Amino acid sequence: MITAAGVAVQTLTWCGRNEEAAGLVDRLDAYAQRAGDVQARIWAALNIAEHAWRTGDLHTAIDTGLTCLELLSSSHADHRLALATAPVVRVLVECDHASAQRLAEEELHQASAFGAPRALGIALRAAGLTVRGGRGQRLMEESAALLDEAGATLEQARSLIDLATLRFESGHTRLARELARRSLQLAQHCGATALSNRALDRLRTLGGRPRRRRTVGIQALTESERRVVVLAAQGLTNREIAQQLFITRRTVENHLTSSFRKLSIT
Numbered sequence: 001m002i003t004a005a006g007v008a009v010q011t012l013t014w015c016g017r018n019e020e021a022a023g024l025v026d027r028l029d030a031y032a033q034r035a036g037d038v039q040a041r042i043w044a045a046l047n048i049a050e051h052a053w054r055t056g057d058l059h060t061a062i063d064t065g066l067t068c069l070e071l072l073s074s075s076h077a078d079h080r081l082a083l084a085t086a087p088v089v090r091v092l093v094e095c096d097h098a099s100a101q102r103l104a105e106e107e108l109h110q111a112s113a114f115g116a117p118r119a120l121g122i123a124l125r126a127a128g129l130t131v132r133g134g135r136g137q138r139l140m141e142e143s144a145a146l147l148d149e150a151g152a153t154l155e156q157a158r159s160l161i162d163l164a165t166l167r168f169e170s171g172h173t174r175l176a177r178e179l180a181r182r183s184l185q186l187a188q189h190c191g192a193t194a195l196s197n198r199a200l201d202r203l204r205t206l207g208g209r210p211r212r213r214r215t216v217g218i219q220a221l222t223e224s225e226r227r228v229v230v231l232a233a234q235g236l237t238n239r240e241i242a243q244q245l246f247i248t249r250r251t252v253e254n255h256l257t258s259s260f261r262k263l264s265i266t
Helices: 002-014 018-035 038-054 058-074 079-084 086-093 097-114 117-131 133-150 153-169 173-190 193-205 223-233 238-245 249-262
Strands: none
Touching: 018 038, 038 058, 097 117, 117 133, 117 153, 133 153, 153 173, 153 193, 173 193, 223 238, 223 249, 238 249
16 A cells, blocks of 8 residues: 555656645555554655655755655665665755765665666666766766666656756766756646646756757647547547546646647547
8 A cells, every 4th residue: 555655646746737746645654654564664764765855845855855764774674675775865965965875885786686677777777877977977867868768758758857867967968958858848748737847847957958849739739638539549438548547537628629729629
């Protein structure tokens, strides 16, 4: 239950639905406290730290990240949790670089043993953030390539944003802008509002401008819109689509309205 809730928090945050994500975070924290299970508390702390960081609450992000680090260090929790500690690594880079690097190295070790491309790609990104420089760039490039192969588009976009920053730090401004543009395109394609905004901010910080985005035609549809349109074309009602995709009927209606406009359907 707590793992599924954590995925929901991340998804809602990336889609810019911060109030819903915050409500779920509160429920997640309350459940972990009631359960009294260390692993549940760690999972909750991981997601609380990431949500706080992504919504600009650095104080909560750092406090929760440090709490999570203490729980990981003092407990006998399942070491596979190291595969999920990337958000805490990012938070700790801001205040405790040594701990961040240690945690990133442990995550990379566990991910390498686990062997799954997505987990390894995320671990490589965390490690790249802690070492930076030339080695950090190589780790981040490997991360983006693995995530591309794994079809983990959102995670790939996140790695490309960080790679753009590292490239810019090394004086490769033009390449950094192209990487930020690519990240922006991937995030927009997935309909990830918050991630798109982050990529756009990074691109502008690097002195670049986004390419003109297609606003009409099938290529202009987001991934969420495509899923709804396909089901509608199969004859499903709005209620049936909502049930199948686990979204509200209002969301279905909004996706269809947007899709019809882009496809010039009246």
